[in-house]
Amino acid sequence: MPRPIHAVIHQPALANNLEVVRRHAPASRVWAVVKANAYGHGIRRAFAGLRAADGFGLLDLNEAVLLRELGWQGPILLLEGFFQPQDVPLLEEYRLTTAIHNEEQLRMLEVARPKGPLAIQLKLNTGMNRLGFAPDQYRTAWERARTLSGVGSIVHMTHFSDADGERGIAHQLEVFDTTTANLPGEASLSNSAATLWHPAAHRAWVRPGIVLYGASPSGRHVDIADTGLMPAMSLHSELIAVQELRPGDTVGYGSLFTADRPMRIGVVACGYADGYPRHAAGWGDRPAPVLVDGVRTHLVGRVSMDMLCVDLTPCPKARVGSPVTLWGHGLPIDDVAAASGTVGYELMCALAPRVPVTVATLTVPDAPNVAETAPAK
Ligand SMILES: *Cc1c(COP(=O)(O)O)cnc(C)c1O
Numbered sequence: 001m002p003r004p005i006h007a008v009i010h011q012p013a014l015a016n017n018l019e020v021v022r023r024h025a026p027a028s029r030v031w032a033v034v035k036a037n038a039y040g041h042g043i044r045r046a047f048a049g050l051r052a053a054d055g056f057g058l059l060d061l062n063e064a065v066l067l068r069e070l071g072w073q074g075p076i077l078l079l080e081g082f083f084q085p086q087d088v089p090l091l092e093e094y095r096l097t098t099a100i101h102n103e104e105q106l107r108m109l110e111v112a113r114p115k116g117p118l119a120i121q122l123k124l125n126t127g128m129n130r131l132g133f134a135p136d137q138y139r140t141a142w143e144r145a146r147t148l149s150g151v152g153s154i155v156h157m158t159h160f161s162d163a164d165g166e167r168g169i170a171h172q173l174e175v176f177d178t179t180t181a182n183l184p185g186e187a188s189l190s191n192s193a194a195t196l197w198h199p200a201a202h203r204a205w206v207r208p209g210i211v212l213y214g215a216s217p218s219g220r221h222v223d224i225a226d227t228g229l230m231p232a233m234s235l236h237s238e239l240i241a242v243q244e245l246r247p248g249d250t251v252g253y254g255s256l257f258t259a260d261r262p263m264r265i266g267v268v269a270c271g272y273a274d275g276y277p278r279h280a281a282g283w284g285d286r287p288a289p290v291l292v293d294g295v296r297t298h299l300v301g302r303v304s305m306d307m308l309c310v311d312l313t314p315c316p317k318a319r320v321g322s323p324v325t326l327w328g329h330g331l332p333i334d335d336v337a338a339a340s341g342t343v344g345y346e347l348m349c350a351l352a353p354r355v356p357v358t359v360a361t362l363t364v365p366d367a368p369n370v371a372e373t374a375p376a377k
Helices: 011-024 035-039 043-050 061-069 085-093 103-112 135-147 170-180 192-197 333-338 344-349
Strands: 006-010 029-033 055-058 076-078 097-100 118-123 151-157 187-190 233-245 263-268 289-292 295-300 308-311 323-327 357-360
Touching: 006 011, 006 043, 011 029, 011 043, 011 192, 011 357, 035 043, 035 344, 043 055, 043 061, 043 357, 055 061, 061 076, 085 103, 097 103, 103 135, 118 135, 135 151, 135 170, 170 187, 187 192, 263 323, 289 308, 323 333, 333 344
Parallel strands: 006 357, 029 055, 055 076, 076 097, 097 118, 118 151, 151 187
Antiparallel strands: 006 233, 233 263, 233 323, 263 308, 289 295, 289 323, 295 308
C-alpha cells in the first residue's frame, strides 16, 4: 500500500476556468500561462484541460517542445524569451513566439539572422522594473527589431506589478499607451488580476495564469468567491493515527501547541516533504484550515516532514482512515496559503514529486470527491 496522500488534477475545472477568463475578456485572445510545469499541475495534464486556449505561455524550451509533442499547433510564447544564440534555431524549428526584453536578445537575433518569420513580443518596462526596455529606449528597440531579418509580427508587451492591489494599473497603462502610441502592432498586457479586475487592460491578448488553476491573484479567496472559478488541484490524505491529549500535553516538534483541555487530535499523512508549507500555523488565532471527514478543522503544532496534526474536536467520529483534504474542493488553497504567510501560487508549484497524482476527466468540478480519489499505482 502506498501512503494515502495523493493529488487530483481536475481537467473540467481547468476548462471551466478558461471559460471564466473568456467571459471576463471576451474580445481578447488568451495566452494560458503554463510555466512552472503548469503551476505544479503538470503540463501534460493541464494541456488536456486548457486546449481551448489561443496560445500557451511558458518559460522553458523543454516545456514548449513537450506541448508540440502533445500535438499543439498554435502559438507558444516564451515569457522570458531565449537565453543563448543557439536557442534561436529552436525558435524557428518549433515556431515559438519569443519575448524580447533586453539588448542582448536583440543582438543575438541580429547575429543569428533567422529566416523567420519570427513572432516577437517586445517587452516594455512600465514600472515593474524586472524585465523590459525602459520607456525612453523602447522605440529604438522597436525600430531595431522591425528591421531585423526574419522578424514577422511585433506585439507590444508589458507586465503589471499591482493589478491585484491598491495601486492598480493606471500609472503603468499610461506609460504603456504613451510609449506605444502610433506604433503598429497588437498589445499583450494582462495577468490574471488585470484580466479579472481591469478591463482597460484587455487588449488583443490577455495572459492569465493563476486563475486558470482556480486560485486568487490577490491571495484572498474572497476576491474570487463569486467568479465561478474552481480549484483545479486538490490534495488529499487520511488520518494514520489518533491521539488523546490531556490538558498540558503538547504536540510535535518544538511543542508549539499545548492542549488546554482534553482533546483528540488526528495525525495526517502529509508533511512538508509533500509540498505542504512548513510555515502553516498550528497555533495562535489563525491556524491553517484542514477538512477531516468533510468538516473544517485546523492544524495543531508544527508541520513535520511527513506528517501534520489536526484538532478532531469538530469531527468526533473521525478515526484512522478518515479522509482529509489539505486543499481543493471545499477548502480554498488561498486559505491554507494565508495561514502560512504565502499565496496559492507557491503551494501549487511546490507539490512534491513524491505525491502520486490522478486526473479527473469527467467529474463535475464541485461534486464531492468520490470516484476520483484512488491514487495512481
Ligand atoms: C506568470 C506570468 C503571467 C501570469 O501571471 P498570473 O498572476 O499567474 O496570472 C503573465 N505574464 C507574465 C509575463 C508572467 O510571467
